[in-house]
Amino acid sequence: MMKNKNLLATIIALTVMVVAALFLTQKEQNNSTNSTEKVKIGVLQFVTHDSLDEIYKGIKAGLEEGGYTTTENLSIDFMNAEGDQSQVQTMSKKLVDNGNELLIGIATPAAQGLANATTELPIIMGAVTDPVGANLVTDLKNPGGNITGVSDQTPVADTVSLIKEITPDAKTIGVLYSSNEDNSKIQVAEFKAAAEEAGYTVLEYAVASSNELASTVEVASSKVDAFFTPVDNTVASAFSTVVSVANKSKTPIFTSVEDMVEGGGIASVTLSQYDLGVATGKMTAKILDGANPADTPVQIFNEGTVVVNQKVAKELGITLSDDVINQASKVIE
Ligand code: TRP
Numbered sequence: 436m437m438k439n440k441n442l443l444a445t446i447i448a449l450t451v452m453v454v455a456a457l458f459l460t461q462k463e464q465n466n467s468t469n470s471t472e473k474v475k476i477g478v479l480q481f482v483t484h485d486s487l488d489e490i491y492k493g494i495k496a497g498l499e500e501g502g503y504t505t506t507e508n509l510s511i512d513f514m515n516a517e518g519d520q521s522q523v524q525t526m527s528k529k530l531v532d533n534g535n536e537l538l539i540g541i542a543t544p545a546a547q548g549l550a551n552a553t554t555e556l557p558i559i560m561g562a563v564t565d566p567v568g569a570n571l572v573t574d575l576k577n578p579g580g581n582i583t584g585v586s587d588q589t590p591v592a593d594t595v596s597l598i599k600e601i602t603p604d605a606k607t608i609g610v611l612y613s614s615n616e617d618n619s620k621i622q623v624a625e626f627k628a629a630a631e632e633a634g635y636t637v638l639e640y641a642v643a644s645s646n647e648l649a650s651t652v653e654v655a656s657s658k659v660d661a662f663f664t665p666v667d668n669t670v671a672s673a674f675s676t677v678v679s680v681a682n683k684s685k686t687p688i689f690t691s692v693e694d695m696v697e698g699g700g701i702a703s704v705t706l707s708q709y710d711l712g713v714a715t716g717k718m719t720a721k722i723l724d725g726a727n728p729a730d731t732p733v734q735i736f737n738e739g740t741v742v743v744n745q746k747v748a749k750e751l752g753i754t755l756s757d758d759v760i761n762q763a764s765k766v767i768e
Contacts, residue, residue, distance in 0.1 A: 473510040474503065474537075474723055477530030478561075479549055481542035482518035484671040485694035486708040490541055490562050493712020494719070501720020516545065518645070518672055520615075523548035531556065539719060540584075542668050543569050543618040550582060557728045560584025561715040562708070564618035564666055566733055575733040583728040585715045588737040589666050589691045591622045592629035593704040597741060598689055599633065600759050601702055601748075602661050607636045609659035611652065611677065613669035614641040622665035622691070630663075645673040649680050656684040664700070666691045674698045685751050693742045697767055701747050702759075704739035711736055740764035 478494070480487055495511075503509040512533055516522035527548035530538055538553070540546030541561040549558050550571055558581055560566060566586055572578040575586070598605060608630055612619040627637045640655050642648055648670070655662070662681060664670045670677060671692070678699030681688055690700035692708065714734050722728060741759075744767040748755050760766055 473508055475510050475512065475533070475535045476719070476723075477512040477533065477535035477538045478514070479523070479526055479530060479538065479540050479545040480513070480515045481523065481540075481545040482668050482672045483515060484668065484674070485698070486666075486671060486692050487541050487562075487668070489694070489708040490712035490715070493709040493714075494539065494541075494561060494716040495712075496709075497713035497716020497718075498720055499716070500713070501717050501724075503720050503723060516548070518669070520544065524551070527552035537719065537722060539715065543571075543616060544668070546571055546582070546584070547617075554581055556581060557722050558582045558584070559715060559719045559722065559728075560586070560733070562587045562711045564588060565621040568621050569617040572733060575735065577730065578733060579729050581728050583722075583731045583733055584718060585711055585734045585736065587666060587706050587711050588735055589622065589706055590704055590737055590739045591626040591663075591665060591691055593739060594626065594663060594689050594691070594702075595629045595633050595635070597702055597704060597759075598630075598635075598661060598663070601689075601743075601753060601755065602687060605635070605660035607638060607659045607661075609638045609640050609655040609662050611640045611642070611648075611655070611662055611664050611670055612667045614643055616667055616669065619665045619667040622667075626663060626665065642669065645669050645676070648673050648676050652677050652680040656681055656686050659686065662686060662688040664688060664690050664695065671695060674700075682750075687747075687751050687753060693765065696742045696744045696747075699747060700744060701751065701753065702741065702743040702763075705742050706736050706739055743767070 514526040531552045537557045538549045539559045540549045543563050546560045546563050566572045571582050630637050640651050674695050687701040690703040693705040696703050741763045742765045743763045
């Protein structure tokens with residue numbers, strides 16, 4: 436009898452231990468499900484330059500405004516192709532294979548790479564100038580497929596009057612851009628039309644890669660009175676080279692973004708890069724909440740503000756009139 440009692444006690448003790456162990460394992464699993472419950476998204480940035488870096492900062496802020504933060508419910512798989520097309524392809528495929536639920540492409544070539552990698556996962560364009568020309572959507576209002584996002588349509592034609600005010604004697608303008616970027620084509624055409632209508636001679640200098648920038652600017656400097664650069668990633672990422680070569684002949688550079696005015700350009704009509712990012716982040720949050728890219732219109736930014744660089748003007752021997760200074764939203768001293 437005594438023996439049986441002991442056996443019974445042992446059995447009860449063992450059962451309690453097994454149940455407790457099962458319960459603990461279960462609890463641990465629950466905990467780990469909680470942390471993997473984060474929504475996984477992938478971000479592909481085409482190249483490093485200040486504007487795209489700022490856009491990415493804005494994206495994170497916009498996501499947070501929309502209720503998604505990496506400390507709580509979001510995990511971001513971030514990659515930067517550093518301007519290399521084959522990396523764009525490899526990384527796009529990786530971002531799909533990594534099990535991300537949604538992908539963001541910062542700049543046109545990145546969005547195009549992602550679009551080639553998936554027709555199923557939602558793709559959000561972060562600052563793509565010409566989504567239709569880049570074959571990413573067929574209709575801005577009604578994207579129709581898995582892609583929507585934010586389009587930066589810098590009003591480059593407005594730069595023409597700025598050029599007239601700042602360099603009234605200029606006659607020939609050299610447009611510097613990359614032949615591989617669909618975003619630049621449309622802006623070059625727009626700028627050229629407006630400049631020619633205003634009586635300027637426009638010479639186009641298209642480079643195949645940033646390696647050609649220095650020699651191209653060197654050659655062009657003797658033929659043009661001013662440079663204009665559109666919102667072009669290749670030029671932006673090697674802008675210091677452009678500035679140092681153009682400075683030798685004291686040729687002013689009109690740009691399309693504030694960061695490049697800060698980096699040595701004389702003036703530009705620009706969009707806030709950070710705001711573009713915030714809008715991209717907010718739209719991403721909406722899609723994560725269940726909206727469908729197919730019927731989410733592309734959001735367009737096309738109202739620019741003037742930024743001038745007083746320091747560069749002085750170095751080039753150019754006087755900025757009160758009129759110019761007064762219309763500027765920012766004067767870099
Ligand atoms: N709009 C560019 C594109 O479509 C990307 C871009 C955003 C950019 N801001 C910029 C390029 C500033 C150069 C400078 O690819």
